[in-house]
Amino acid sequence: MAEIKIDQLKERQKRIRNFSIVAHIDHGKSTIADRILEQTHTVAERDMQQQLLDTMDLERERGITIKLNAVEVHYDANDGQTYIFHLIDTPGHVDFSYEVSRSLAAAEGAILVVDASQGVEAQTLANVYLALDNELEILPVINKIDLPAADPQKVQKEIEDVIGIDASEAVMVSAKQGIGIPELLERIVSDFPAPEGDLEAPLRALIFDSQYDSYRGVVVNIRVREGVVKPGDRIKMMNTGAEYEVTEVGVMSPNAQKRDYLMAGDVGYLTASIKDIHTTHSGDTITSVQNPAQEALPGYQPMTPMVYSGLYPSDNARYGDLREALEKLQLNDAALTFEPETSQALGFGYRVGFLGLLHMDVIQERLEREFDLDLVTTAPSVTYRVKTVDGEVLLIENPSELPESQQIKEIEEPYIHAQIMVPNEYVGSVMELAQRKRGEFDTLEYLDENRVNVKYYMPLSEIIFNFFDKLKSNTRGYASLDYDLAGYRASDLVKIDILLNGSKVDALSFIVHRDFAVERGRIITAKLKEIIPRQNFEIPVQAAIGNKILARTNIKAYRKDVTAKIHTGDPDRRAKLLDKQKRGKARMKDVGTVSVPQEAFMAVLKTDDDEKFARGN
C-alpha cells in the first residue's frame, strides 16, 4: 500500500459527516435512510428495496429495526466537493434504546425525525435526550408532510415547546415521495460538524458492535477516534489485553467494501482472525501494540436487564450448543446477559436477562433461526429483592427460588416511572388502566391544547406483560410510552406454584400481588387445561400458595388418536399433520409423567387477557 499522507487525510477528514437518525417508532427513519442511499447512488436502482438497512429477515418480517446499522455514503454536494457520510440507522422501540445510545457515541450529529401528523412522541423525547447527552448537533426533520393529516407548523412548535430546541429551520420531508431529500443532504453537510481527532496520535477506536463470522472470526464495528489502522497492524483490546494482527478493514456501503485504512473520524469494520469471542466487547477500545494509547475511551454503561426468563434446549443434549449460541449472540447484542440454571422440570438451561418482552422475543427467535435450536422458554420474571428474617437480602430472578414464606420479612419489586403521551380524550381510559395495574399517579402535563403527558409510577412486572398492548388498544393506537427504572418498593407479593398430577412444576411458578392471586390461580389452571393435551390418564392441575390450594381442575384422559379419523383421507394432509405433530413434540417437555407443551410455560403471560374467563363467563 502507498504511504499514507497526513495532509491528504486531514483534507479527507474535513469532508466526513457521521450522523445517526433518531425518532419514535414508525416516524420514518428507515425510509429516510433508504432515500439517502438512493439519491447518493449508493445502491443501484435495480437493487433498491425497502428498508434496505434492515438486513435481518426478522426486521423485514416485523417491519421494525432491531439492530443499528452503519453505512458509508458518498454525496456530491452543491459546493462541488464529495462528502463521506457515515449514516447510522437505529431502532425506535424502547427495548432497543441501548442500540441507539451506542450508535450516538459514534456520531457527531443526529437527524431527529418527527412524523408531521403525530408530533412528538414518548421515544422522540427519550431519543433526543440521549443525543443531547452525547452532545450531538440535532437537525430536526418533519417527515410525512404528504399525509392529509400532516400539520408541520404545529409539529414545529411542539418540537420547540416540548423538546426545547429551535425548529424554525426544520427540513420538511416526505420520505415516501422523495420531497425534501436534496435539502436534507445539503443540511447534513452544513449543519453537522466534521469529526475531530488527531490523525497522528496513537490509535484509539471504539468498538460499538460486532458479529461472529465462521470464516473470518469476529467482525468488529468501530468508530476510529484517533490515529489510523490498516491491515498488517498489530492491535490490542485495551480492556481484555488480547492482541491480534489486522487482516482487513473496510466500510459497509451497504455491502462490505475493503479499504486500505480507516482513520480518525471513520466508522467501519475490522477483522483480525479473532476466534476467541471472549476477547471482544462492545465499548472496549482498540489501540496499537507498537504505539499504544495511554487511556481507553469511555465505554458504555452496562445495561440492567428488566426481565429474566429460563431458556432450555428442548433436546437436553444441545445444552452446549445453546451456550455457544448465547455467547455468539452476545457479541452482537451487548444487552444480553445469561447464567446457567437448572430446573427439575426442564433440566439444564440458562437464565437469560432481557431489556423487555420484545427483546426477549427477538433473542429467542434469533437463537432458533441463526443457530438452529429448539427452545423451551419459561415465563419472564422481574428481579425481586427479598429481605429474609435473618437479615439477608436476596435478589430473585427466578420465582421458583423464592424462599419459604416464613423465611421472608419483606419482598420488594422494581418500579418504573412511566410517561404516556396521549390525546386528551383518552386520558380517562389511560388512568383507569394504569390504576388497574397498580399504578400511582405522579403528574399530568399539557403538551398542547389537545395532548397530555401523564406520568405514573408502576410496578415493572405489570408493565412488561401486556400493558403496552392494552394501552394501544384503549387509545386506538394513539398513546406512546416510555419508562425509566425508579427503584424498588415493598409490595404484598406471593408465589403461586402449579402442580401437575400432584407434583410441583418449578418452571411454572410465578409471583403475583396477593390481591390478584386467587383470580390468576384460577385463570392459569383453566389455561393449562386448554393447552396441555389429554393423556391416557386424568391429570389434576392445581394452583397453590404453600400448602393452600387456590384452584383446581382436571384434564380428562384422552380417547382417540388424532390421525385415526383421516386414515382414508388425503395422504398429503396426513403427512402434514404427522409432521406438525412431530414438530410440536420437539416443544414438549416430559415433566414427571405429563407431557407439557412450550406454550404452557408462557400461559402466565396470558392470565390477565381473559379476566372474563376466570369468572366462568
Ligand SMILES: Nc1nc2c(ncn2[C@@H]2O[C@H](COP(=O)(O)OP(=O)(O)OP(=O)(O)O)[C@@H](O)[C@H]2O)c(=O)[nH]1
Ligand atoms: N405517507 C408517508 N408514509 C411514510 C413516509 N415515510 C415513511 N412512511 C411510512 O411509515 C411507516 C414507518 O416507516 P419506517 O421508515 O419503517 O419507520 P422507522 O422509524 O424506521 O420505524 P422503526 O425502524 O421500526 O423504528 C412505513 O409504512 C413507511 O412506508 C412519508 O414521508 N409519508
